Amino acid sequence: MTTTAPRVDGRVIGLAHHAARAVLETVLARHGLTFHQVVTLRLVAVAGAPVERAALVAEVVGALKTDASEARGVVDGLIAGGLVEAVDAEVRITGAGQELYETSAAETGEIADRIYAGIPAEDLAVAGRVLTLVTERADAELAALAQ
Incomplete structure (x- = not known):
């Protein structure tokens, strides 16, 4: 760990x-x-x-x-x-x-x-928000590269 x-x-x-x-x-x-x-x-x-x-x-x-x-x-x-x-x-x-x-x-x-197990709910919520934002931005970059 x-x-x-x-x-x-x-x-x-x-x-x-x-x-x-x-x-x-x-x-x-x-x-x-x-x-x-x-x-x-x-x-x-x-x-x-x-x-x-x-x-x-x-x-x-x-x-x-x-x-x-x-x-x-x-x-x-x-x-x-x-x-x-x-x-x-x-x-x-x-x-x-x-x-x-x-x-x-x-x-x-x-x-x-x-x-x-054992990961605090607020940590999971923060990670979820960060990863969602990273995904959105990466998807936007991928779309821009495809043009």
Whole structure:
């Protein structure tokens, strides 16, 4: 455990991201899921209704900073795996997809509880505000670079 708190920067954020993602990917691998699949499956699972396929692809692109062809491939893979189904221009979660999402979310939620245990609520709130602002600014920079 670090005793001296470092100043937040890209390295500190990156180390935290990669450590947490490694934990998540280890859990997901036991369920036969990849990180991109679970991000996409979650978007469909929490929607509560069928999701327009093009809108889902756009959300995945925005969330994962990937290209549309890769996002479409992830959606196609979830369809092929029977976790979501295509209905006209929409996709909806299947029973198997919902069950897998809930199981993996419960398992990763328990781990997250252990990771965040004992961190004061006000520290988590400050970190949340800072990381949200960093994300917004990085998204703006990425958009400017794309022009």
